[in-house]
Amino acid sequence: PDPSKSPGSPPNGGSRPPGCTATAASSSRSNWAQLRLAADGAWDLSRGNGVMVAVVDSGVDGKLPQLGGRVAVGADVTVGNGRGDTDCLGTGTAMAAIIGASASADNTPVGIAPDATILPIRMVGTSTSSRAMDAANAIEVAVSAGASVVALGSHVDLGDPTVAASVTTALNHDVVVVAGAPTKPLTPPAAGERSATGALLLSGGVGADGQLAEEYQQGTVEVVAPGIDVASLGISGTGVLSNTGTRFAVAFVAGQAALVRAAYPDLTAVQVKERIRSTADAMEKGKTDARYGTGMINPAASVAKQLDEERQVAGAQGDEGGGGIALAVLLGLGLVAAGGLVFAIRFRRRANSG
Numbered sequence: 001p002d003p004s005k006s007p008g009s010p011p012n013g014g015s016r017p018p019g020c021t022a023t024a025a026s027s028s029r030s031n032w033a034q035l036r037l038a039a040d041g042a043w044d045l046s047r048g049n050g051v052m053v054a055v056v057d058s059g060v061d062g063k064l065p066q067l068g069g070r071v072a073v074g075a076d077v078t079v080g081n082g083r084g085d086t087d088c089l090g091t092g093t094a095m096a097a098i099i100g101a102s103a104s105a106d107n108t109p110v111g112i113a114p115d116a117t118i119l120p121i122r123m124v125g126t127s128t129s130s131r132a133m134d135a136a137n138a139i140e141v142a143v144s145a146g147a148s149v150v151a152l153g154s155h156v157d158l159g160d161p162t163v164a165a166s167v168t169t170a171l172n173h174d175v176v177v178v179a180g181a182p183t184k185p186l187t188p189p190a191a192g193e194r195s196a197t198g199a200l201l202l203s204g205g206v207g208a209d210g211q212l213a214e215e216y217q218q219g220t221v222e223v224v225a226p227g228i229d230v231a232s233l234g235i236s237g238t239g240v241l242s243n244t245g246t247r248f249a250v251a252f253v254a255g256q257a258a259l260v261r262a263a264y265p266d267l268t269a270v271q272v273k274e275r276i277r278s279t280a281d282a283m284e285k286g287k288t289d290a291r292y293g294t295g296m297i298n299p300a301a302s303v304a305k306q307l308d309e310e311r312q313v314a315g316a317q318g319d320e321g322g323g324g325i326a327l328a329v330l331l332g333l334g335l336v337a338a339g340g341l342v343f344a345i346r347f348r349r350r351a352n353s354g
Contacts, residue, residue, distance in 0.1 A: 003075040003084065003119060003145045030242065031109045032208045033226030037252065039112045039259070041300030046263035048113025053099055053258050054142030056135065057092035057153030057247065059084050059122035061235040064093070066101040066108050067118065074120035075145075077137040084120035089128065090235045092120060094243050095151060097233035098251035099258065108240055109231050112255025112299055113262070119147050123155060130155040132162050139166035143173050148261055148269075151254035152179040154247045159186035171198030176261070176269040178203060178254045180246035181216040188220075197268035201257070201276065204292065205249035210283055212291065213246050222293040223280045225252035256299045263303045271310055275302045 052072070062071040062085030074084020087093045096118045100111040121138040124130045135156045142150050150170055157163055158179055167189035170177050174197045181202040182188075191198055202220055205213030205227015213227035227249035234241040253276065260272045267275070279302040280295035282288060 003073055003121070003141060030229055031231045033230045033252070034109045036208070036226065037112070037297065037299055039255070039299040040110070042259050042263075042303040043114075045303045046113075046259045048100065048116030048255070048258035048262050050265075051113065051149060051258040051261045052117045052119050052145070052147045053113070053149040053151060053254055054119040054121055054145070054147035055092050055095050055099070055151050055153070055251075055254075056121045056123055056138045056142060056156060057095055057151075058089035058124050058155075059087040059092045060096040060118055060120035061085070061087045061090075061093040061233075062120070064097070064101075064233055064235075064237075066104050066233060067096060068102075070100060070102075070116070071096065071118045071120060072145075074122065075138075075141050076122040076125075077134050077141060078122060078125050082122070084122045086122070087120075087235050088126045089124065090238075090241075091153060091243075091245075091247060092122070093235045094230075094232040094241070095153060095247055095251035095254075096120065098230065098248060099151065099255040101233060106239070108233060112252055113258035116255070116258040116262070119145055123153075128155065132157060132160040135160070136162040136166040139163070139170055139177075143170045143175055147175065149176045149178065149254050149257045151250050152177065153250070154180060154245060158182060158189060159184065164189040167200060168192045171200060171269075172196045174198050174269050176201060176254075176257045176272050178250050178257060180205070180214075180250055181221040183214050183216055185217060197270050199269040199273035201253060201273045202293075203246070203249045203253045203297075205244075205246040206283075206292070206296070210292075213244060213249065216291075219290060221291065223253060223277055223295065223297050224283070224292045225249035225297050253297055256297050256302055259299055259303050267310070274309070275305075275307065278307060279305050 076082030100116045102114045103110050123134045123138040171191035172193050177200045181204045202222045204221035204224045206224045207228030228244045230243045230248045277294045279298050282295040283292045
């Protein structure tokens with residue numbers, strides 16, 4: 001299947017592949033995170049239409065009605081020719097719902113960018129064990145399929161050289177790569193070309209009281225977003241669940257990046273990152289705290305505010321521009337076969353290592 005194609009019926013009659021076991025999670029009706037961010041304040045200007053956001057994690061349950069019609073087939077890099085719109089662990093689905101869930105009768109929290117398209121890249125299957133090669137392949141598949149925003153789950157190790165090389169590839173293609181701030185010393189990947197316009201944005205997670213979700217390396221957090229007791233969707237109709245972890249903060253930031261990319265299609269990824277950072281709210285008014293970077297993300301401000309330092313800003317241009325047309329063509333025609341794409345990337349890696 002083409003990773004960027006619109007969804008069809010998942011194999012095996014459902015969205016959970018064979019071998020999946022139930023994952024423990026607690027139910028939650030606390031939507032403090034969505035209330036705190038108030039992303040609906042941006043929706044008159046942008047809802048993420050025309051932007052493809054890749055979720056590199058455990059896959060996404062493509063049958064959930066709150067994500068209906070906006071989850072592409074994706075790819076499963078663990079097997080090389082599978083679909084990404086299936087999920088055993090639920091973490092990828094929760095990330096996708098934070099990014100782009102639509103409103104529903106059961107009061108499911110609405111995603112930050114409810115009109116964005118989700119590209120699920122499955123790099124772990126029935127367990128949390130992951131391989132650096134799969135993470136690297138997943139990132140390259142996402143870029144090749146046309147994602148302009150890539151959200152990296154916590155299975156991705158930025159410190160691995162193979163993964164770092166794939167992130168560099170993304171940065172060379174004007175992609176906004178959102179990842180969790182590191183909890184161990186590492187040198188973040190950088191663009192490999194001087195003229196590259198891609199951007200890596202490192203997020204920390206926080207709770208409603210400002211508590212950090214993890215102990216991040218000093219000076220690595222660029223912004224923060226909700227990452228403790230975050231309400232999002234579970235797999236296979238389990239409803240709204242409570243989630244804690246940096247990957248969920250990454251999802252909020254990725255959704256915000258989709259809003260900005262849809263509203264300002266002419267901005268580079270570097271400029272999108274600067275909008276997100278410069279419009280964040282300090283965790284304590286009038287105080288700067290390096291633990292939180294520039295502060296809590298503010299989706300509405302990142303779309304509405306005019307920034308003097310931007311070279312080409314003519315105001316929010318809405319969601320009806322060329323990006324949506326290009327994405328529609330990509331979804332409709334199917335330009336790259338997932339199995340062939342993953343195979344080609346693996347073959348190239350073997351050739352380079354040989």
